[in-house]
Amino acid sequence: MPDSWATSEGTRRSMLANKRRDTTSELAVRQLLHSRGLRYRVDFAPVPGLRRRADIVFTRARIAVFIDGCFWHGCPEHATQPKRNSEYWGPKLAANIARDRDTDRRFEEAGWRVLRYWEHEAPESVAMAVTTALRGTL
Template sequence: MAESWATSEGTRKSMLANKRRDTSTELAVRRELHSRGLRYRVDFAPVPGIRRRADITFTRARVAVFIDGCFWHGCPLHGTSPRQNADYWGPKLAANIERDRDTDRHLEDAGWRVMRFWEHQAPRETADQIEAAVRG
């Protein structure tokens, strides 16, 4: 196996199956927002020249929404530290968290409101907060 991150074929298949966009939580939030009459961009880079894409973007309201996976972004409730190949995953996950903070700073400096939610949060409650920000 060429990939240094995969400790087994099962791990490799599991990790390759992870989606970058259109996760079940993201789709549920988008359905809820759409049912409320809100229209948005999906997987959109709000600031030209910065290679960071928001999951849901309201361009007129300048609201960028990220729905972060508990494992990948270090959820304090559900984030876990892999036991196998920890020398690879520890720095990788820490870099994800730092990149999230850097993204927030770049977008806020450009006049965007950044909203972050965890994948385990209820889609309806997430949509309530997003709607309030977009309409308010």
């Protein structure tokens, strides 16, 4: 029997296969940053006591980088609203977006600079923007 959020066993398997970290987009950006000689923490919670993790963290520069999935985080270009089980998914996706804004606020209040990019953005562009941001802090 499917979980309350899954409309079928196939949907359940598909959703459970989604990665929390090391997505294709993250790996591509990390490879480019590493090839430029930059070192960083991966899937790291930079604010003590706050259970929120950034995808890429530059601890000395206090920069937290997020590479957000279009579906999960409400990309203005690619986000879609599920037609099935929308009474579950609508509030779930809205809560993700609200949590993202709250995370940004809390990290910034703790002295961190937050950089957010979408998974569809070109890894080279993201890596260049992160490198430029780092140059401004080091």
